[in-house]
Amino acid sequence: MRHFTCVQDLGDLRQALNEAFEIKKDRFQFTALGKNKTLLMIFFNSSLRTRLSTQKAAMNLGMNTMVLDVNQGAWKLETERGVIMDGDKPEHLLEAIPVMGCYCDIIGVRSFARFENKADDYNEKIISEFIKYSGRPVFSMEAATRHPLQSFADLITIEEYKKTARPKVVMTWAPHPKALPQAVPNSFAEWMNATDYEFVITHPEGYELDPKFVGNARVEYDQKKAFEGADFIYAKNWAAYADPNYGQVLSKDRAWTVDTEKMALTNNAYFMHCLPVRRNMIVTDDVIESPQSIVIPEAANREISAQTVLKKILMGL
Numbered sequence: 001m002r003h004f005t006c007v008q009d010l011g012d013l014r015q016a017l018n019e020a021f022e023i024k025k026d027r028f029q030f031t032a033l034g035k036n037k038t039l040l041m042i043f044f045n046s047s048l049r050t051r052l053s054t055q056k057a058a059m060n061l062g063m064n065t066m067v068l069d070v071n072q073g074a075w076k077l078e079t080e081r082g083v084i085m086d087g088d089k090p091e092h093l094l095e096a097i098p099v100m101g102c103y104c105d106i107i108g109v110r111s112f113a114r115f116e117n118k119a120d121d122y123n124e125k126i127i128s129e130f131i132k133y134s135g136r137p138v139f140s141m142e143a144a145t146r147h148p149l150q151s152f153a154d155l156i157t158i159e160e161y162k163k164t165a166r167p168k169v170v171m172t173w174a175p176h177p178k179a180l181p182q183a184v185p186n187s188f189a190e191w192m193n194a195t196d197y198e199f200v201i202t203h204p205e206g207y208e209l210d211p212k213f214v215g216n217a218r219v220e221y222d223q224k225k226a227f228e229g230a231d232f233i234y235a236k237n238w239a240a241y242a243d244p245n246y247g248q249v250l251s252k253d254r255a256w257t258v259d260t261e262k263m264a265l266t267n268n269a270y271f272m273h274c275l276p277v278r279r280n281m282i283v284t285d286d287v288i289e290s291p292q293s294i295v296i297p298e299a300a301n302r303e304i305s306a307q308t309v310l311k312k313i314l315m316g317l
């Protein structure tokens with residue numbers, strides 16, 4: 001595998017899951033693979049889980065790691081061609097990218113949707129430039145429209161906890177004070193649609209996701225109806241996708257907050273969230289602290305998803 005930006009890049013999903021569970025049995029069995037290989041992790045946005053789990057995964061494989069927070073310490077970067085650079089940005093991305101490629105063997109990039117230009121976001125402008133100009137394998141640590149390392153960890157977790165072959169998985173919108181990207185819900189939907197699970201998406205009208213990610217999922221505008229009989233509840237906020245409201249917060253209605261009353265409608269469902277989570281906006285304290293909350297094992301599996309991806313990229317070097 002050269003690059004990793006979406007579920008399709010993994011190839012056979014069942015085989016990838018088997019590789020992940022093999023790694024989970026003994027995560028130090030491939031330490032020779034990454035010897036004298038360097039991972040460069042580039043963050044245009046904040047991170048806790050991705051930053052720590054991906055470094056840990058690289059170290060498990062014997063790799064060296066470097067981390068660059070672009071907006072703290074590096075030169076402020078111009079990303080647009082044709083701009084006369086007489087402002088506050090001393091360096092262009094089109095120089096910085098090949099230079100960074102000189103110092104490493106694999107590059108991870110986090111660059112959220114900016115909500116300034118929908119086409120730039122949904123054409124994945126930034127990560128595409130790293131793929132085009134770095135000369136190295138590139139993987140996404142959440143880009144504008146997907147978060148594949150998170151979704152892979154989510155699928156590993158559901159496979160570990162499911163009680164039936166085809167669980168009912170419900171992704172529910174929940175309120176948030178800010179305009180958040182569609183990357184996590186897009187990606188989760190893409191990965192769920194790659195399984196044979198029963199997958200339902202529930203959100204207020206106006207929050208419809210890009211149809212290419214929704215696929216054949218059932219969309220239910222009645223959240224309580226969606227929750228009925230669910231085995232997994234995956235909660236996430238996202239800003240509106242559809243024009244003319246792209247990037248807008250249309251609702252902060254806390255009637256959509258996941259609480260014990262709604263969880264009681266489910267088939268004793270597990271609660272999942274990628275974290276960080278705004279308690280008592282997305283989910284109540286009682287639900288996220290309940291025995292059915294698996295947000296911590298879900299976060300722990302980020303090390304496994306990252307290590308599986310890095311292993312497959314290293315095997316291709």
Ligand SMILES: CCC[C@H](NC(=O)CCC(=O)O)C(=O)O
Pocket residue numbers: 142178180181183184237274275276277278
């Ligand atoms: C893994 C999730 C990353 C990001 N989350 C946030 O930006 C949350 C920020 C906040 O709650 O203020 C998102 O929603 O895509």
Ligand SMILES: NC(=O)OP(=O)(O)O
Pocket residue numbers: 046047048049050051142150274275276
């Ligand atoms: N879930 C996730 O990617 O967390 P961070 O944003 O903290 O990396």
